[in-house]
Amino acid sequence: MRIIDVHTHPIFFNDGRREDEIDALVAHGRALGVERMISLGDVLRYGPRPDAAQLRRLNNESARLQKLHPDYFVGFCYLNPLLGEKAVMTEAERCVTKFGFKGIKLEIANNASHACMKHIMKAARTFGYVVLQHSWSSTNFGPNMQDHSDPEDTAGLARRHPDVNIIMAHMVGVGYRGVIAAKGLPNVFVDTSGGFPEDGLVEYAVEHLGADNVIYGSDLPIRESSTKIGSVLGARIPESAKAKILFHNTARLLNLN
Numbered sequence: 001m002r003i004i005d006v007h008t009h010p011i012f013f014n015d016g017r018r019e020d021e022i023d024a025l026v027a028h029g030r031a032l033g034v035e036r037m038i039s040l041g042d043v044l045r046y047g048p049r050p051d052a053a054q055l056r057r058l059n060n061e062s063a064r065l066q067k068l069h070p071d072y073f074v075g076f077c078y079l080n081p082l083l084g085e086k087a088v089m090t091e092a093e094r095c096v097t098k099f100g101f102k103g104i105k106l107e108i109a110n111n112a113s114h115a116c117m118k119h120i121m122k123a124a125r126t127f128g129y130v131v132l133q134h135s136w137s138s139t140n141f142g143p144n145m146q147d148h149s150d151p152e153d154t155a156g157l158a159r160r161h162p163d164v165n166i167i168m169a170h171m172v173g174v175g176y177r178g179v180i181a182a183k184g185l186p187n188v189f190v191d192t193s194g195g196f197p198e199d200g201l202v203e204y205a206v207e208h209l210g211a212d213n214v215i216y217g218s219d220l221p222i223r224e225s226s227t228k229i230g231s232v233l234g235a236r237i238p239e240s241a242k243a244k245i246l247f248h249n250t251a252r253l254l255n256l257n
Contacts, residue, residue, distance in 0.1 A: 002247040003229065004036045004256065005029070007132070007169060007193040007217025010073070011042045011061050016221070022065060026072050032225055035247070036256060038217075039065050040105040040132065041078040048108045048147060050080055052087050059091065063099040074254065076103040076132060079123070081116040092123035102254045103130040103167075112149035112157040121157075124164045130253060131166045133157065136173035136194070151178035158188045165253060167215065170194025171205060179205045182213070189253060191217035192245070197231035202245075211241035215249045 010025055011017050029037060039062040046054040055078055062075035077095035079088055095101040104124055110116060112133050124131050135154045149157075151174040158166045165187050168178060172195030179201075182188040190205055190213065205214045218228040232245050250256070 001033060001233070001243060003032070003034045003216060004038070004247050004250040005034050005218050005220070005225065006038045006167065006215050006250045006254075007191050008037045008039060008220050009042060009222070010037065010039050010065055010220075012221050013042065013045055017061070019068065022068055026069050029072075029225065032229060034225065034229075036072060036074055038074050038076055038103070038250075038254075040076050043078055043105065043107045049082060050078075050109075052080075052083055052091065055080060055083075055091055056094075059095055059099070059101075062101070063095075066099060074256065075099055075101040076105040077101045077129070078105045078107070079120060080109045081106065081114065081120050082109050084116070085119040085122070088119040088123050089126070092127055092129065096127045096129070101129075102256075103132055106131065106133045108134055108147045108149075110147055112153040117157060121161045121164055124161075131164060132169055132191075133166060134170070135168045135178065136170055137175055137177050139177070150174075151181035154178075155181040155185060155188060158182075158185050162187055165189065167191055169217070170219070171201060171214075172196065172198055175201070176204060179208050183208050186213070189213050189215050189249065191215050192228060192232060193217035193219035193223065195223075197227060202232060202235040203237055206235075206237050206241055206245075211237070211244045212249060214245045215253070216246045 041058040065073040154168045218225045
């Protein structure tokens with residue numbers, strides 16, 4: 001079955017930068033049936049609030065992956081909403097015009113309910129980006145995580161901006177609560193990344209969101225691709241739903257041939 005992985009960090013805390021490491025990752029992915037990987041960047045290297053120069057450096061690394069394997073890697077533009085409208089728009093424009101990136105990656109600089117998110121939504125609208133928002137249930141992650149976006153925060157963002165497609169990252173992190181929050185929002189796509197697979201969660205997401213709004217993501221190298229692929233292939237859902245989750249939904253969402 002064909003696969004696109006919408007949630008990867010090929011370079012992670014500086015590991016994986018050498019060409020032989022990149023080539024090995026591509027070979028490993030292809031052996032598992034992964035035809036394309038979305039590179040979200042080394043988003044934890046500089047802490048939760050990288051500055052403009054650090055963002056450029058990380059986005060340049062994703063662009064280098066694309067250049068080395070243009071038929072395999074697709075970049076997302078990592079941004080920090082707290083830097084303000086000018087910084088957000090400048091880097092978002094650079095990433096799409098110079099590199100052809102397909103989306104925006106947001107980590108934990110701020111909560112998705114923060115007013116500064118209007119700059120991100122403007123960039124997404126202007127440049128045709130999908131927005132991937134790090135999301136995790138605070139009941140799973142612990143206290144004092146105010147800059148982590150709960151699934152309700154991400155769903156609220158989507159509700160305020162129905163013309164922007166949003167990926168709610170980490171199905172296992174947002175859990176059943178995340179599925180409930182995303183229900184009824186056609187512009188929200190929940191990716192399967194984050195945490196060890198939970199029996200029944202993919203089935204629950206398909207039942208309540210429909211197979212069209214669930215997409216495959218691994219979060220490699222934090223999670224092993226084969227385990228995350230298995231969580232979809234082993235789910236008690238129709239083969240047609242598995243094909244949508246693993247490939248067709250992301251191909252359509254990002255306009256990938």
